[in-house]
Amino acid sequence: MIKFILMVNRQGQTRLSRYYTPVELSRRALLEADVVRCCLSRKKDQCSFVEYKDFKLVYRQYAALYIVVGVTDSENELSVYELVHNFVEVLDKYFSRVSELDIMFNLDRVHIILDEMIQNGHIVETNKSRILAPLNALDKMADG
């Protein structure tokens, strides 16, 4: 099961966070800082999976942006690792060449995309066109 997904930049600033298990607001910042420290300290040739307390972190780096996913021990780490890439590919398709700024200026849309892919910590859709369908429809409604 996926516990949370974070998008953090190299400076440790959170660009997106989504929790699938309840974590108090006051403890999130601390957890995020800790998680980021954990991932930033690792070299490129090291394993993309890190143990963190009683769960695991799966992270993937895209330029200055890190995407970190907290998963339980029973989860298949490699499949989550690829899920992250699928997510980025979807973003890339929607924003046509996604950048950190796209994510910042369209936080709501990124969340909507993520909601289509992951619900309650489970992977619910991975088909790119189906993931984007509701959002595209919304955009069309707004334009028209």
Next chain:
Amino acid sequence: MSDVVEKTLTALPSLLSLDSQPGSAKLSSTSKLGNLIRGITELTSKHEEEKLIQRELTSIKEQMSSPSTSMRQMKELMVRAIYCEMLGYEASFTYIHAIKLAQQGTALEKRVGYLAVSLFLNESHELLLLLVNTVLKDLQSTNLIEVCMALTVVSQMFPKDMIPAILPLVEEKLNHPKEIIRRKAVLALYKFYQIAPNQVQHIHNKFRKALCDKDPGVMTASLHIYLQMIQENPEGYKDLTASFVTILKQVVGGKLPMDFNYHSVPAPWLQIQLLRILSLLGKNDQSTSEIMYDVLDESLRRAEMNHNITYAILYECVKCIYTIHPKSELLEKAAKCIGNFVLSQKINLKYLGLKALTYVVQQDPKLALQHQMTIIECLDHPDLIIKRETLELLFRITNAQNVTVIVEKMLEFLQLNEDDYTTTDLVGKVAELAEKYPYNEWFIETMNTVFSVGGDMMQPDIPNGFLKLLSEGFDSVEEDRKLRQFAVDSYISLLQGETGKLPQRFLQVISWVLGEYAHLRTDLEPATVLRLLSKLLDSKNTSSETKSWVLIAMTKLCDGRTGISAAQEVSETYSSSLDTVLRQRAQELQHLSQDSELRDRVLPRDTGLEPPEVDSSLSFLDGFVSEALAAGAAPYKPPHQRQEELAQAKTLSLEPYSLSLPISMSSCSITDRQSPTLLSISSGLSGDSMDLSHKGGSTTLKLDGVKRVWGRDGYLAQRESVEEAAKVEVPSPLHSASEQGEAEGAHSQNPTPTPTPEPEQEKQQLASSLFVGLGSQSSVCLMGKAEPNPQRFRRKAKSPSLSSGPSEPTSNSIISSPSTVDNLLCNNLLDSNITSGASQDPPPELSQDLSTANGTCDVEFTDRDEEEREPSLIKDNGVIAHEDKDRPKDLCLSSHLPAELSGCSCSEIIPLCSHQSLHLSACHVQRDEFLVLVVFIYNSSDSDVQQILLELESDQLQVSCVCESPVQEVSGDSVAVCQYTLTVRRPSVHVEVAGVVSYTSQTTESTQFSYKLPLTSFIRPLTVSTEEYGTMWLAFSNDTKQNLTLISEDQESLTASLNVLKRKLQLHVVEIIGMEGIVACRVLQDQPCLMHCRVHAGSLAVWLRSPVPDLPDCLIYHCQRALQEH
């Protein structure tokens, strides 16, 4: 692709500096959101961030509360608020606006409203209730996008109590022509299944339909439900195995549309999900496993492409192959696959390979042997994660021969590690291994390291387990003595060194061991030990808890003149300590050091094996208590009861007082061990003396006033200062202190050493020491899953709990055939229906008898018998309705039914268990005020069976024995009868009593059993007037709602349905007003439950309320069943 992303992202800093850059998406960068984002990117310190966000929040608050703010602006404000919360600053004032936005916005605005709600609120947030109407409206919308949004938010979070309100709408969506709607509806139902499984019980066939949906997306969504349901009950879904296999075959074979592919691999995450389901279904089931061999083989074959995602599938495939019933061909292929993983240069793959290996070695240790050199390399890998995973693997393959090397490796890692969590975890594992293989010196030394490294962070059961192990000892007395002596030696030398850095826990262990076993070292002067211990007392690093351990140790040791003088000195210092515990210990030390005779009695040496008997019921105080009661003292009330009574002191008690067990002051001394239980019940009785009828008169509610409650206003929110209805708190039963005999120590096992290959390198040497013993064992447990642990000591030994009974293989017929239980329960249900009419209205004399409460137990019972005025009709129908010809024993058992019970409704007599010549059967008899469980003990042999001890226990029930002297022996070929009264402590759909019977014929034997009965047996009508009902309704806080099917469609359907409930469940129909009806019942002892029924749109909308949690849910289940079975 990732290169492209990387390039764009690297170009970012230049984008930031340019305001008019088109890269800043569709939003103009001069907007408020743009300002915020620019502000955030320019931040340099936490302090600046705080200032910026606070300013932002103030401005958001201002604009949001302005009435002129449009929904479009509101959406932008909401995104800004999401930003603030994301950075960790609470914006709770926006929550209500988020709900408003979801309600009033259109398209994207609405979606952002929903998004904000799901981000801001948790599932139990009260504001979520305000969302229900919006969701309801959107579900009915003709705009598909709105329906989509509503379903999305529902599958993320929805208040549990409101599920019935939208359930029909969601169900309807399962037949929607659009796949996206069907898919989201399935996901919403999945959410419902997670939070309230019994609410979606009736639509399981619709899940099957979703599984067979023509659209792969809908099918995929339904797999989530199936994965969870199969996890909970794999037996129930074996018939679906072939379907899952077919689906997987089609997916693997590339039958899905192209857009499901990910990097040319067809729907990889779907494949993984299916493999997980298959492994659950095939576990320990040969025939089911055989169905899936082919498809697993094909999956292995197809997934040969060199991409991460295929490895992910392979990993799942390998796990599945090793979980299901083994097939050697597949195992071979899977093993090769793991080999490729482990040997891979890609580090992520290596990790996964180790993880798979760790999972697999439990079944096949030989595999670890194959890869031993790789494992050794991983052990020295620079990446700590790989190292850690390798240790995890080694931990699983530990045996008596390699334990020392593996523990050494683990301790090495511990020295390097800095993470607290890992330390605690690993220290626990080392301790576990060390305790499994306690080899004298090595064991003590390892535990020393564990205690010093683990420090005060480790779980407290490690030192406790260690001390227990040391005191209980092993097989040989000589070995025990040596171990203890070595521990003493080791600790003495530790204490002689620097003690300042030793963790407190370790010091406590040291003090205990020295106190207990220092005398084993005859050459050791007690004075030396005392001096070392008192040195600990002087250290300022020693905590006061440790000091008290030290003082106890000194008390045990202070022998002889030097000892006494040392003790005197210490006790003087601490007898004036501010810490009361320390002061007490010091006093003990002072007194016991002077009186060696007393000390030998209080602290006897070498009696660690016999645990002192503890009378937890404090029965020795009974005499004192009854004296005090006779002198007019108030009876004891447990703290929770006291608080409750305090809380309701100002309110009126609206419930009739229960006719609880017959108790009296004088019975206290008789009832022996159970006196506290009975006392607290009696206190409930004597607490208030006001009569119910008085209260009925004092409340001046008019009938029409009550009707308004049942009209639309009935749905008004509950008044805040509603009085809690009085109820007699049922105290928890006292657990008997007697402990079951410890299981016999497992026989030690000595695996034969294997010839190890000629060590040439250092690594090979290490390998041979690490993997020794695996080869020889592998032949034994290649297929079998036995744990070859020569466990000489059960670390977490607990007395066998009674509730675990059903999982253990006993000769119990109830356990072995659950289906028969259901049949029996149905029968019981029918049985009880017959009497339902007669057992209403408890005789009023009874309550008077009890309120005076002066008779003894026996008298009460005879009184009661005379009051039994049941007509003989029940006698004929009630007793043993189902007599099987092949069970003539029942027939004769029924004649043993106690005379006072023979007039009541009795269930079928069910055999509980048979053990040698002893046969236990039981039935339950429904009385007005309680339920009697009758246990028949039949001795079929000629010789007597003695010292019978029957103990019953239940999580949900309160069990108390009726007779004051329980059955102790049964002579040959005769039957003894025990009676227990049962009352519900925690409601559940079915309740269960677990028991253990021990007896002596030639040897002492014991066996377990359990008895299951439906909650309906405890339901009695509650006779209240409509006014009383109205007041009670408002006072009860736990409720549930559901729509039930009416039994007929005509005008009288309400009356007919209620009559069915009245007949089958013994409910009391208070009044029927038009299309609404109110019904009341209580569950024994006195747990009322009220029911409001309304005929609405062809179904019966039922609303249940009770002060007891879970009771409404359980009752609705039985109501549903009663109406269905009709």
